[in-house]
Amino acid sequence: MDYEKLSLPNYNIPEDIQNAVAITTLDRLYNWGRRSSVWPLMFGLACCAIEMIAAQTARYDMARFGMEVMRPTPRQADMMLVSGTVTKKMLPAIIRLYNQMPEPKYVVAMGACASSGGPFKEGYNVVAGIDKFLPVDVYIPGCPPTPQALIAGMIKLQEKIDKESIKTVTWYNKEKVDGNYVPMPILGPDLIDVRRNAEIRDIAATKEGA
Amino acid sequence: MATALQTSTVDLAARFPNKAAADTRPGFTGFIVNKENLIEVATAVRDEFGYDLLTAVTAVDYIAENKMEVVYHAYKTTGGPGLTFKVQAERVDPIEVPSLINIWAGADFQEREAWDLYGIKFTGHPDLRRILMWEGYEGHPLRKDWKEPFFEEEVKPFKSRWPEGKHTFAEQKNPYRDNLNFPKDFDPENFVVEKEEDLYASLERHTTKDIEGNMKTDHIVVNMGPHHPSTHGVLRVAVTLDGETIIGLKPVMGYLHRNHDKIGERNTYLQNIPYTDRLDYFNSMSNNFGYVTTVEKLMKIPVAERAEYIRVIMAELSRVQNHLIFIGMLMNDLGTMYTPSLYAFEERELILDIFEAVSGARMMCNYYRFGGVVRDIPDDVLQKIKDLVLERIPAKTDEMERFLNENEILVARLKGIHVLNAEDAIKFSVTGPVLRASGVPYDIRRADPYSIYDRFDFDVAVRHNGDMMDNYLIRFDEIRQSLRILEQAIKQMPQGPINSQKPAYQVRVPAGEAYGRIESPKGELGFYLVSNGKPNPYRYHVRPASFVNLTAVETMCKGAKIADFVALLAMLDIVMGELDR
Structure with missing residues (x-):
């Protein structure tokens, strides 16, 4: 990051050491470090994953934004790029991956399917948007989004990171340990979201017919 | 030209009187084979008539006639038009049709798919488990009387999407406000999750016998995927390993089943x-x-x-x-x-x-x-x-x-x-x-x-x-x-x-x-359409093509090393x- 962006104005630093010394806030420094090396989880679901790969290649080159280090293991990843249709059968695996990611972690819903179910929403095996389970930071529209759109979404995520403060982010909150833990859904006669157990039981009891 | 309707030269009805009859419904071709004689006729189709490549097996639910039909498309690897034969079964559970897996091993996954989505039991199939949905899922989704949770109308365009009507979200029509549907009086708290024991039972697994001079080793089962960087998406394979050597392998799919x-x-x-x-x-x-x-x-x-x-x-x-x-x-x-x-x-x-x-x-x-x-x-x-x-x-x-x-x-x-x-x-x-x-x-x-x-x-x-x-x-x-x-x-x-x-x-x-088919880069891509x-x-x-090609994967990698399996998938x-x- 260049001197102007990192340093706070209104502090008089002698001109001869301006390239060696910067006065800034901890937040700015922290956010700068975080936003400049977002490591995505190497994880593709469907069609969008191909555009995700394309965005990594020479023509689009996400490495320009510090996002080229795809980690296949969730334990080394900062950002989950949900690239494609989330099916009920796949969902427990996705939640498990998310829970294994160390904080701070971000979720980007890439494409129509991950955002809302997309063209497959009416399908019986399709989850209508990953935001029913995971907290999504950025939605990228498109089916699939072009690599340019993906990069625009990534820049939005960087802007979001820029606005964070260590004082308020959830992962340093001592009272709410595991604040981002999502309970694992169960594959039963249909997908069981365990947070909604009571509701499911009540509605199933009032169901008409056999 | 493929557009012209080609009548096949094989007459199953003449070869098997009373066992097979020509399909006479308007617009339909091929032969309807009696359920009892299916194995006999199919063997003849392969051995006598030389249709050695069974490409497509699928089912159709004719609910009005109270029939379930299984459709087979067989071709010759030497070229030429194919042969379609069908078998019909009463649409009363359990619907049973003999499995053709011993005649064409390629029927394996496709028969499992028909079981999963239509509930047709293929008798004689050694490993008839669900393939696209998970074990324990309620119902067989492709049956015409099975409605998905976001069901609006039988056919599109839906009235709710029509310009003069106003749009309503599918969620608002479902009592669960989501893409969910549970059987009556279902209690999630007392639900016992079905373990994947059938899957692991289908893998060959045993302890190597302690022969003199050999170390006694146990086989281990390793699950690769569905999140694995080299499975090309969300495929999962359950592998039994003896050291690094593969001795049994079952692909598990359906993680991207988008209906x-x-x-x-x-x-x-x-x-x-x-x-x-x-x-x-x-x-x-x-x-x-x-x-x-x-x-x-x-x-x-x-x-x-x-x-x-x-x-x-x-x-x-x-x-x-x-x-x-x-x-x-x-x-x-x-x-x-x-x-x-x-x-x-x-x-x-x-x-x-x-x-x-x-x-x-x-x-x-x-x-x-x-x-x-x-x-x-x-x-x-x-x-x-x-x-x-x-x-x-x-x-x-x-x-x-x-x-x-x-x-x-x-x-x-x-x-x-x-x-x-x-x-x-x-x-x-x-x-x-x-x-x-x-x-x-x-x-x-x-x-x-x-x-x-x-x-x-x-x-x-x-x-x-x-x-x-x-x-x-x-x-x-x-x-x-x-x-x-x-x-x-x-x-x-x-x-x-x-x-x-x-x-x-x-x-x-x-x-x-x-049934139309083309040579896609991955193999035969076929579409089977029935119009009324x-x-x-x-x-x-x-x-x-990918689905059926995967049938051969178990045979191909038995005895190979697990590291080479990654290359095989590619x-x-x-x-x-x-x-x-």
Whole structure:
């Protein structure tokens, strides 16, 4: 990051050491470090994953934004790029991956399917948007989004990171340990979201017919 | 020409009186075989009549007649039209049909799919588990009386989406406010999760006997996937290992099952074209091609001359970029992370530029229409295609071959590993480059020509060892042959209209059935459609190449090392969108 962006104005630093010394806030420094090396989880679901790969290649080159280090293991990843249709059968695996990611972690819903179910929403095996389970930071529209759109979404995520403060982010909150833990859904006669157990039981009891 | 209805020369009804009868419903072809005699007739179909390749097995739910029908499409690897035979069963549970797995091993996964989605029990199938949905899922979704949780109406266009009505979210119509449906009085708190014991039981697993001098070792079961960087998407395989050697393997799929068949039966014929794009998402042009060919077969309409050439050009460009990516991805899985695939993606981008210029989308082209294509190729794009086909891609293919083919590590990793012989390949209904690398010169473009492939001069690429090296090299051969076809197609392309029909929102499709197939880059891509004369298909089935090719995977890797299995998956060139649909 260049001197102007990192340093706070209104502090008089002698001109001869301006390239060696910067006065800034901890937040700015922290956010700068975080936003400049977002490591995505190497994880593709469907069609969008191909555009995700394309965005990594020479023509689009996400490495320009510090996002080229795809980690296949969730334990080394900062950002989950949900690239494609989330099916009920796949969902427990996705939640498990998310829970294994160390904080701070971000979720980007890439494409129509991950955002809302997309063209497959009416399908019986399709989850209508990953935001029913995971907290999504950025939605990228498109089916699939072009690599340019993906990069625009990534820049939005960087802007979001820029606005964070260590004082308020959830992962340093001592009272709410595991604040981002999502309970694992169960594959039963249909997908069981365990947070909604009571509701499911009540509605199933009032169901008409056999 | 594939568009003309070919009557097959085999008469099963004459050979098996009282056991088989010709299908006389208007628009239908083939024979209806008695359930009791199915094994006998099928054996004769294979051994007497020589239909050695069973490509498609699927079911249709004729709820009005209270019948469940299983449809088989068999072909000869020497070429020519196929033979369709069907078997009908009363639609009363349990619906039982004898399994053909002992005659054609390739029926394995497709019969499991029919069990999963239709609830047809194939007696004699050794491992009849659900394949796309999970074990314990309620109901068999493709039955006509099974309604999905977001069910609105039987067929599209839905009234709620119609301009004068106001839009309501599907969530508001479901009591759970979500895509959920539970049986009455279901209690999630006392629900016992069904363990995947059947899956693990289907794997051979035992403790090695303690023979004198041998260490007593236990076999271990390893689950690869569904999140694994080299399973090409969300495939999972359960592997039994003895040390590093694979002794048993079962693929588990369905992690990207997006219900193409069910959604396709609600859609109108035209609405299905963009859905086919999303099957094999590397090759949306080929998928479109297969679907429109099938619907044109049903509609019996001609295709505009210029459009035929445009279709071939786009399908072959698609094949070139698919094989380039294949090579890049194979290298990725062999350990040369990124560099070769960056080379491959560079060329792919140039081909995608052409797709974007003609159709407006890079990947999901939605370009073919019934009777032609939707837009013409502009002159400057044609010039770009010429430059690519005549100069750039041949040079780049040579360059890739020069860089890679004699690389010591590559040869050591590929030569003589995972051999699939011709006999097994046919038995397991393997199609596409994998079959041709085993020495069977079976290419639908030549064996049963569709569109205008009979006008071009090209060779069917074939190699004879059936190992990974041949599978790798045959992709280069195919790129070269595709370039030959492209060269001729560009030269011969006439001027003229690009569609023989007027653009229409609804098309009239007469009642009947059709099975259309094309040689997609991955193998045989088939579509089985049943029309009842209404604006929506009664049955819409995709016969994906990747799915059926995966049947052979267990045989291919028994005794091999687990590290080579990763390369094998790359070599089969599976794509999950098509595999799971």
